[in-house]
Amino acid sequence: MTTAATFEIEYRQYLDPDGHPIGKQLPAIARDLDHLVELYQLMSFTRVFDTKSIALQRTGKLGTYASCLGHEAAHAAIGSAMRPEDVLAPAYREYAAQFYRGVKPRDVLMYWGGDERGNDFSGPRHDFAWSVPIATQCLHAAGSALAFRIRGEQRVAVSVCGDGGSSKADFYAALNCGGAFELPLVLVVVNNQWAISVPRSRQTGARTLAQKGIAGGLHCLQVDGNDLIACREAMDQALERARSGGGASVIEMVTYRLHDHTTADDARRYRDDAEVKAAWQREPIGRLRAYLTRLGAWSDAREEAWKAQCEERVNEEVDAYLSTRAQPVEAMFDHLYGDVPLEIAQQRALAVAREVKHG
Amino acid sequence: MAEITLIEGVTQALAWEMRNDPSVVVLGEDVGVNGGVFRATVGLQEQFGPWRVIDTPLCETSIAGLTVGMACQGLKPVAEAQFEGFIYPMLEHLMCHAVRMRNRTRGRLTCPLVVRAPWGGGIRAPEHHSEANEALFANVPGLRIVIPSSPARAYGLLLAAIRDPDPVIFFEPKRIYRQYKEEVPDDGEALPLDVCFVLRDGRDVTLVSWGATIKETLEAADALEAEGISAEVIDVATIKPLDFDTIHESVAKTGRCVIVHEAPKNVGVGAEIAARLAEQAMYDLLAPVERVTGYDTHIPLFRLEMKYLPPVGRIVEAAKRTLAAS
Numbered sequence: 001m002t003t004a005a006t007f008e009i010e011y012r013q014y015l016d017p018d019g020h021p022i023g024k025q026l027p028a029i030a031r032d033l034d035h036l037v038e039l040y041q042l043m044s045f046t047r048v049f050d051t052k053s054i055a056l057q058r059t060g061k062l063g064t065y066a067s068c069l070g071h072e073a074a075h076a077a078i079g080s081a082m083r084p085e086d087v088l089a090p091a092y093r094e095y096a097a098q099f100y101r102g103v104k105p106r107d108v109l110m111y112w113g114g115d116e117r118g119n120d121f122s123g124p125r126h127d128f129a130w131s132v133p134i135a136t137q138c139l140h141a142a143g144s145a146l147a148f149r150i151r152g153e154q155r156v157a158v159s160v161c162g163d164g165g166s167s168k169a170d171f172y173a174a175l176n177c178g179g180a181f182e183l184p185l186v187l188v189v190v191n192n193q194w195a196i197s198v199p200r201s202r203q204t205g206a207r208t209l210a211q212k213g214i215a216g217g218l219h220c221l222q223v224d225g226n227d228l229i230a231c232r233e234a235m236d237q238a239l240e241r242a243r244s245g246g247g248a249s250v251i252e253m254v255t256y257r258l259h260d261h262t263t264a265d266d267a268r269r270y271r272d273d274a275e276v277k278a279a280w281q282r283e284p285i286g287r288l289r290a291y292l293t294r295l296g297a298w299s300d301a302r303e304e305a306w307k308a309q310c311e312e313r314v315n316e317e318v319d320a321y322l323s324t325r326a327q328p329v330e331a332m333f334d335h336l337y338g339d340v341p342l343e344i345a346q347q348r349a350l351a352v353a354r355e356v357k358h359g
Numbered sequence: 360m361a362e363i364t365l366i367e368g369v370t371q372a373l374a375w376e377m378r379n380d381p382s383v384v385v386l387g388e389d390v391g392v393n394g395g396v397f398r399a400t401v402g403l404q405e406q407f408g409p410w411r412v413i414d415t416p417l418c419e420t421s422i423a424g425l426t427v428g429m430a431c432q433g434l435k436p437v438a439e440a441q442f443e444g445f446i447y448p449m450l451e452h453l454m455c456h457a458v459r460m461r462n463r464t465r466g467r468l469t470c471p472l473v474v475r476a477p478w479g480g481g482i483r484a485p486e487h488h489s490e491a492n493e494a495l496f497a498n499v500p501g502l503r504i505v506i507p508s509s510p511a512r513a514y515g516l517l518l519a520a521i522r523d524p525d526p527v528i529f530f531e532p533k534r535i536y537r538q539y540k541e542e543v544p545d546d547g548e549a550l551p552l553d554v555c556f557v558l559r560d561g562r563d564v565t566l567v568s569w570g571a572t573i574k575e576t577l578e579a580a581d582a583l584e585a586e587g588i589s590a591e592v593i594d595v596a597t598i599k600p601l602d603f604d605t606i607h608e609s610v611a612k613t614g615r616c617v618i619v620h621e622a623p624k625n626v627g628v629g630a631e632i633a634a635r636l637a638e639q640a641m642y643d644l645l646a647p648v649e650r651v652t653g654y655d656t657h658i659p660l661f662r663l664e665m666k667y668l669p670p671v672g673r674i675v676e677a678a679k680r681t682l683a684a685s
Binding site: 087089116117119120121125126128129131132133136138139140141142143144145146147148149150157169170173174176177180332335336337338339341342343344 | 411421427431455461462465469523600604
């Protein structure tokens with residue numbers, strides 16, 4: 001027998017659930033304590049924001065909201081590893097990645113609060129908007145990467161989808177294009193085990209989601225998505241490879257969705273509390289905090305002070321969101337076309353006139 | 360000045376714009392080395408190289424998604440859907456992203472892209488190669504749909520479509536790709552979008568059409584002329600947004616209107632024109648509006664396809680009915 005091809009998928013983890021290093025060799029990022037503290041603060045801030053956002057929805061002050069609870073390490077690693085000139089094509093819950101890149105919490109609240117201006121955000125102006133149709137953003141990242149190749153730019157495009165997203169034709173199409181065009185592209189699959197009510201086991205017969213990239217000729221890796229150090233090292237390596245012409249990657253970050261899919265969902269209908277309780281033992285923030293505390297880079301006192309700062313900042317963002325008035329009625333017409341057709345101008349005038357008459 | 364066919368008008372427009380705007384790229388299946396299955400992109404890869412005339416993997420979803428990504432990052436991609444019957448996998452990216460991105464981001468990201476597709480029946484092609492599905496797109500906000508009907512309009516309207524800051528579907532009536540030649544100066548002059556073209560002045564009846572059936576509509580006008588009936592012929596050209604004023608002006612003069620299209624009748628673009636006439640031109644009309652269209656069936660395989668496409672005779676009869684009514 002002749003073997004035409006073989007493959008293996010590396011699994012990478014540096015910190016155990018208690019924050020103890022596994023093995024002796026830690027990557028350089030593990031010793032950059034100032035940066036790790038910055039990322040810990042980002043993750044911790046994001047969780048305060050997330051909790052507040054859910055509360056806003058429950059009290060009728062926000063529309064449907066997609067929580068990021070439990071995904072903070074994966075998202076912080078993605079956002080912090082990228083350069084400002086790189087392009088992020090998110091799904092819709094990667095807030096920590098976007099915060100690091102300059103998107104404001106008030107932008108997120110505006111979007112879920114039913115206002116298009118949330119997507120006119122303060123982060124990199126070339127980053128993509130939130131993409132609700134699952135995994136479609138993977139191809140937008142591939143198209144961006146193709147644009148970078150055409151123009152000879154040293155930039156990388158990164159998309160994020162979930163385990164459910166990895167079943168979509170768009171994900172396969174994107175990884176196929178990534179290989180065919182040798183694109184500066186990183187496709188991250190944040191595998192949180194649940195696509196609303198459908199478990200990871202029902203998405204595919206493949207042992208890992210990372211291995212799907214093998215079919216497209218991509219570099220593939222699976223990491224512990226609750227281990228910031230593993231996630232960040234994987235991102236750094238994939239970005240460096242992509243930037244230097246080494247091609248595209250798939251990174252599967254294995255984590256767990258600790259909250260409902262969105263505030264419109266009730267996960268108690270389809271999963272056991274025991275599973276969720278077990279997942280809480282592996283969650284990313286306590287793990288990094290334990291690591292940093294043991295090294296003397298973090299403390300209970302700093303934690304208390306930081307939490308108070310987070311509360312204050314989140315409240316400022318919420319106030320900014322709540323005090324922003326709705327757009328005028330003509331806003332639905334004003335960004336439909338760059339070169340406005342007559343019939344749209346006429347309908348706009350009609351809508352404005354109705355507003356004046358009836359309010 | 361060279362005489363060129365409609366498809367050569369497409370090629371000439373692509374080449375002009377690629378020479379003059381480095382952000383224009385062409386992508387699709389077989390568009391590179393092969394020059395496209397109809398040869399619309401012939402010679403472009405030799406001129407502009409494989410990174411500006413890009414053979415993609417065989418995946419319409421990819422073409423559409425890549426196109427959205429490229430457009431958002433400052434390129435002006437012109438994607439080819441090999442046939443309009445293969446365009447459906449592209450719809451999610453076109454409808455959920457391309458037409459929404461400007462609105463979604465309040466103008467921060469835009470999608471200045473063109474999707475070209477050979478369109479319509481009448482070339483004895485296999486299944487899925489003959490559809491006229493413009494009505495599917497005409498209900499989508501944020502889109503422009505353009506269908507040229509002559510070499511000059513193919514050239515001028517494609518230039519305008521590429522320069523337009525928003526997504527444009529550019530359907531090319533493949534039945535008349537090589538029907539005739541005309542002189543088209545290769546001067547980079549675009550024709551206006553969002554306007555109808557009055558191809559022939561007339562007094563008695565307005566014939567409205569677009570795409571390949573412009574041929575039969577003009578022939579019908581000739582036949583009517585021979586019988587002393589003066590028909591005005593309007594090429595809609597931009598299906599969406601519709602230049603209704605030009606149609607209205609003509610109908611106000613003639614009092615009669617026959618709409619001709621090869622797409623199915625039910626909720627076809629003709630229904631929109633007829634509805635607007637009913638809303639805005641009721642008292643100008645001397646006779647009920649007539650629609651001469653394909654049947655509400657699938658366009659049959661090619662042994663029967665010419666029985667499906669509206670012939671000259673049906674247009675003439677419809678026009679005469681409007682005259683008989685008043």
